[in-house]
Amino acid sequence: MIQVRILLVMMIIGAAIAIGSTDLICAIVALGVVGLGISLIFLLLQAPDLAILQLVVEIMSLVIMIRAFGMKDTVNIRERRFIATSISVILMGFFLVFSMAAIFEIPRFGSPLMKTSLFYLRNGFRQTGVPNMVSAIILDYRSLDMLGQVVIAFSAAIGLVLIGRKKIHASTANRAEREQK
Amino acid sequence: MVEYFLCMVLFCLGLYAILIKRNLIKIIIGLAIMEYAMNLFFILLGYKKGATVPIFSSLTEPHPEVMVDPVAQAMVVANVVIGLAVTFILVIIAILIYEKYGTFDIRDVNKLKG
Amino acid sequence: MTVIVKTVTRYTDVLILMFGMYFIFNGHLTHGGGFVGGIIVALSFIHVMLAFGKEVALKRVTERIIKLCVGLGAISFLLIGIIGFTKGAFLYNFFRKPGVDYIGEPFSLFSSGIMPLMNVAICLAVASGFYAIFIALVVYKIGKRR
Numbered sequence: 001m002i003q004v005r006i007l008l009v010m011m012i013i014g015a016a017i018a019i020g021s022t023d024l025i026c027a028i029v030a031l032g033v034v035g036l037g038i039s040l041i042f043l044l045l046q047a048p049d050l051a052i053l054q055l056v057v058e059i060m061s062l063v064i065m066i067r068a069f070g071m072k073d074t075v076n077i078r079e080r081r082f083i084a085t086s087i088s089v090i091l092m093g094f095f096l097v098f099s100m101a102a103i104f105e106i107p108r109f110g111s112p113l114m115k116t117s118l119f120y121l122r123n124g125f126r127q128t129g130v131p132n133m134v135s136a137i138i139l140d141y142r143s144l145d146m147l148g149q150v151v152i153a154f155s156a157a158i159g160l161v162l163i164g165r166k167k168i169h170a171s172t173a174n175r176a177e178r179e180q181k
Numbered sequence: 182m183v184e185y186f187l188c189m190v191l192f193c194l195g196l197y198a199i200l201i202k203r204n205l206i207k208i209i210i211g212l213a214i215m216e217y218a219m220n221l222f223f224i225l226l227g228y229k230k231g232a233t234v235p236i237f238s239s240l241t242e243p244h245p246e247v248m249v250d251p252v253a254q255a256m257v258v259a260n261v262v263i264g265l266a267v268t269f270i271l272v273i274i275a276i277l278i279y280e281k282y283g284t285f286d287i288r289d290v291n292k293l294k295g
Numbered sequence: 296m297t298v299i300v301k302t303v304t305r306y307t308d309v310l311i312l313m314f315g316m317y318f319i320f321n322g323h324l325t326h327g328g329g330f331v332g333g334i335i336v337a338l339s340f341i342h343v344m345l346a347f348g349k350e351v352a353l354k355r356v357t358e359r360i361i362k363l364c365v366g367l368g369a370i371s372f373l374l375i376g377i378i379g380f381t382k383g384a385f386l387y388n389f390f391r392k393p394g395v396d397y398i399g400e401p402f403s404l405f406s407s408g409i410m411p412l413m414n415v416a417i418c419l420a421v422a423s424g425f426y427a428i429f430i431a432l433v434v435y436k437i438g439k440r441r
Contacts, residue, residue, distance in 0.1 A: 008188070008191070011191060012194065015195070015214050016194065018214070019198045019202065019211065034217060035217065038217050038220070038221060041224075042224060045224050045228050046232060047224055047257075048326050049254060049326045049327070052331050053258060053261055053331050056334045057261055057262070057334065059338070060425070063341065064269060064429075064432075065272060068272050068275075068276050069206055081201070089197075092196065095189075096186075096193060103186075103189075104182075106226070109225065109228065111229065111230065112226060112227050112228070114229075117250045117251060118245065121245035122245050126397065127396070128407060129398040129400075129407045130323045130407040130410060131236055131237040132323055132325060133235040133237075133248070135323050136410075137255040139414075140410065142255065144386065145255075145259055146259075146417070147372065147376070148259075149259055149263075149417075150416075150417060150420050151369075152262070152263060152266055153262065154369045154420055156269060156424070156428075157427050160269065161427060161431045163273060163274070163277065164431045164432070240401065258328070258330065262421075273432075273437065277437070280437075
């Protein structure tokens, strides 16, 4: 599809700007361009559930990164590293060649091999009564995955609050020390 | 086939940022780009030409033969939220490293005690 | 923040909250689900905190309520699964009668078994979790320059 290809080229240019720029806020905004381009491609490939989710997650990630890194004025030191850069570019060339040789074995773009999906699509609406097939799969047929997702979100929240609390204990320990003297 | 190739090029750009760059923030940006490329590859695998959204709008329409793959979309829904949680953790650890050492350069953060 | 931002925030934060709840309660009929609704509800609370400051934002939704909701969301998801043990398996859809197609009547709001309950539990866990991370960044002053 021609629209998907044009959007992919725009995203590659945005990713190159995000990696190579020296200003930090410019890099974070270019990462936002990559995320919103992915959301448009999800909409063109008939997956609007994912387009909404990717849009909202991208906005939240941008808010956190700008709040964390936007106020620093670090100096970016650049020096030439010719040998390491050329070796890594050669290795990436190998990776691209072998991955394209492997991709020619899977079915063409536009005609997938759907063996389990046909079972879910034919019997899913009758057995569960839910019109939305994606929700039926993640909440009824494979709901153990959703238990794992809730555990991940929950432990990320608790772990981050625990890491940030270290400073509070240090300051109360100093104040107790000073009151004893 | 051109779409698969461009997706692999995006993955290689993220890998380059993790290997070569020395600033901690550029490493986090590279990891985020790699995750986006992998989610895109899943959805590219499950696309059917001329097909529509896997949602029924009445008891018999649309026919199950003209729908895209719903199992791939279910996997990517789980993956996006995992990527968000990992990015949060990396960002907050990077801020704490900056407060202790005063710099984002990864060659200077090598004191084990103190 | 300036006066324009504060005046507009008074009108838009309720709209964002209702939009998030629409996504949660219609997760089984159309696009959406628990995750999208939960993150949108968290974004509405962050919107209020960014515009008005942390004292006004923490006066209504206190820290005790957030701690309660984080635990309540995860525990209620597990309880729904354990109740399924009485009918056969862990996380079994216990509203289903064997031999009858279409749990409830299709395309209505109260159909399809335990799915709306799971959507609400996921929303509680995700929304309060991400809001708690943001409050921890602000209250503990992580990354502020001295």
